[in-house]
Amino acid sequence: MTDRDIDQQLVERVQRGDKGAFNLLVSKYQRKIIRLLSRLIRDQAEVEDVAQEAFIKAYRALPNFRGDSAFYTWLYRIAINTAKNHLVSQGRRAPTTTEADIEEAETFDDGDHLRDLNSPESMLLSKQVGEAVNRAIDQLPEDLRTAIVLREIEGLSYEEIAESMNCPIGTVRSRIFRAREAIAQELKPVLDTAKDKRW
């Protein structure tokens, strides 16, 4: 089952009245949406407000979502439109992004069209996250490191990793999970994601 299928399952649950399922979509896409909006809106507090508004608008519009496009593509467009409306309401000029720009921006590679995010704070945090991830990966036992790198960097399936590492798929599943746990532990102090807090 693909990532899109999982999103669709969650969407269908929301459409049947399960609000909690929408929270799972928020926790999955919050960073991508905030990063996107940060490229359109300078003020961080405004970014968070607009991101929240975009998610609520998406929730309200969800009965009309039929899954013709991926959920994220749909959410992304809502976020762009919400940001544009926000900028217009503030008397500021909304970026003249075209549909093509939106598609390109979705990959987060079109720095020419959207504002550069390289503020000192964001650069520092990004560097700290990178260091935490590298530190966690370096500290992993060899078999866990190989499994997570083959999965996340090389994009191999569990079956391919199992073949490559000459071990059962169940072992691959376990190694990848344990590697992720270790990385999450390393990220907690950097991103202040303590266990007792709700993200």
Next chain:
Amino acid sequence: MTAGHMALRGGVDIEHLSSLIDGELDAHEAAAVVDALCRDAELQRRWAELQLVGDALRSTDVAACHVDGFCARVSKALADEPTVLAPRPARPALRRYAIPGVAVAASAAAIAFVAVPLLRTPAADMTAQQQQPVAVTATAVARADEPSAQAALKAAAAIANARALDPYFAAHRELTGGTPLPRATAYLRTSGGER
């Protein structure tokens, strides 16, 4: 037992969640994990954690956009929203059985409408013809005191006289074979003769 093997709701453990995120579960397993995920707070926390790790591994810039407490904020705002419900699609069973059922009933009605008159036997026709004048005559007698009684009696007499033609009609049917589909038979004979 490791944390990953700690069975949570419905026998789903956190390792399953990791596999779900990787798209490594079949539809049945994934549905079970999503179901457990939507009901279990601990699984939800771990889901958020694993999503953050995924973002961090793919792009440190995206992970750096993490805003602590953002989800809680949206969740609180969501609580004030009326619950959305998508209109349910037509029930598959209804669509599957009702439409063909109506089509079959319509076909049966059409066949009955076209074929029943053709299938009526000559004997049945004869019986009907014999009974009709009797009924009309009885009606006419009952209404003899009315102003139109004379006309009705004349009509009844004419129909009664027509009974005299019955032997002629019977003989005619014998000659034509008296088939249920006399016109079709004639056509078949004609077209068969051309070959």
